[in-house]
Amino acid sequence: MTTAIDVTGLRQSYGDFEAVRGITFDVRQGELFALLGTNGAGKTTTMEVLAGYSRPSGGSVRVLGLDPVKARRQLRPRMSIMLQEAGFLGDLTVAETVELWRGMAKDAGREPLTGNPIELVELTSKAKVKVKQLSGGQKRRLDLALAILSLPEVLFLDEPTTGMDPEARQRTWEIVRSLREAGTTILLTTHYLEEAERLADRLAIMHEGVIRIAGTVDEVVATSGDQLSFRLPERHELLPAIEDRPPSIAGGRAAYKVYGSAHGAMRELLDWADKYQVDLERLEVRPGTLDDVFLRVAKEAK
Numbered sequence: 548m549t550t551a552i553d554v555t556g557l558r559q560s561y562g563d564f565e566a567v568r569g570i571t572f573d574v575r576q577g578e579l580f581a582l583l584g585t586n587g588a589g590k591t592t593t594m595e596v597l598a599g600y601s602r603p604s605g606g607s608v609r610v611l612g613l614d615p616v617k618a619r620r621q622l623r624p625r626m627s628i629m630l631q632e633a634g635f636l637g638d639l640t641v642a643e644t645v646e647l648w649r650g651m652a653k654d655a656g657r658e659p660l661t662g663n664p665i666e667l668v669e670l671t672s673k674a675k676v677k678v679k680q681l682s683g684g685q686k687r688r689l690d691l692a693l694a695i696l697s698l699p700e701v702l703f704l705d706e707p708t709t710g711m712d713p714e715a716r717q718r719t720w721e722i723v724r725s726l727r728e729a730g731t732t733i734l735l736t737t738h739y740l741e742e743a744e745r746l747a748d749r750l751a752i753m754h755e756g757v758i759r760i761a762g763t764v765d766e767v768v769a770t771s772g773d774q775l776s777f778r779l780p781e782r783h784e785l786l787p788a789i790e791d792r793p794p795s796i797a798g799g800r801a802a803y804k805v806y807g808s809a810h811g812a813m814r815e816l817l818d819w820a821d822k823y824q825v826d827l828e829r830l831e832v833r834p835g836t837l838d839d840v841f842l843r844v845a846k847e848a849k
């Protein structure tokens with residue numbers, strides 16, 4: 548499979564502060580890669596370098612095999628960017644904004660999208676409304692419409708669904724999926740882990756300028772293990788260690804993290820309960836989640 552985005556040892560500083568501290572990852576052609584991370588982790592900075600807005604202070608980046616700063620003109624017709632703060636002209640209407648951008652896209656030699664982008668993002672009833680009068684979520688939808696005015700080979704989406712209501716978010720996911728199906732390579736940043744779980748082929752979690760974990764959604768989630776928990780019984784001080792770990796106790800429940808066989812752990816626990824004649828109430832096994840991994844990554848790094 549061809550690599551569409553290649554990031555090797557990327558570093559980026561603002562004055563003395565190093566926001567991105569040597570990250571390496573690649574995104575294959577037609578793949579959707581999600582960059583997750585804590586606030587200030589360096590996700591937007593990475594995206595800005597990839598989009599050619601700034602030169603890296605170290606390492607190298609390639610988009611479609613090209614240097615995004617040096618080959619800006621060549622790349623412009625082939626990629627689209629939806630960053631967090633769009634530079635709209637507030638006095639233009641939604642329809643006028645789309646027309647203006649359509650003209651610019653045409654000048655850049657891009658093939659227009661078939662279909663009406665305003666309809667696609669469900670802003671038809673707002674076509675004649677001034678951009679400055681749109682709500683936050685509606686502005687994000689307009690951003691998306693502009694990013695996909697023509698079908699890009701590479702699309703950068705920086706927190707595309709922030710501020711959207713659940714229905715608009717679902718709609719956006721459908722649009723993103725259809726772009727991916729049409730072959731667009733997508734790099735997405737998001738704080739909604741569910742968004743990454745649903746859309747991403749692979750993902751990376753960043754913290755303080757470094758990638759802490761990366762892989763397919765399944766691979767990353769698998770590092771979090773299962774959780775076995777139940778209402779805190781009497782005589783809980785006698786609870787066994789499982790996989791050499793004692794239970795954690797909080798909110799009136801006891802919980803074990805299990806990385807090996809949940810079946811075996813459950814058997815050990817039930818043997819203990821039989822031995823001490825304890826009834827384990829509200830017993831449950833919950834598979835690990837991306838939230839668990841994210842929280843662990845943020846905590847481990849402290």
Ligand SMILES: Nc1ncnc2c1ncn2[C@@H]1O[C@H](COP(=O)(O)OP(=O)(O)OP(=O)(O)O)[C@@H](O)[C@H]1O
Nearest residue numbers: 561562564566584585586587588589590591592593
């Ligand atoms: N223009 C700038 N000048 C100085 N520091 C900056 C600048 N832009 C970003 N930073 C700093 O670089 C770090 C990374 O910022 P960045 O916006 O890339 O993070 P992020 O992962 O996108 O965060 P968030 O999830 O909060 O949007 C932060 O500590 C931020 O304060």
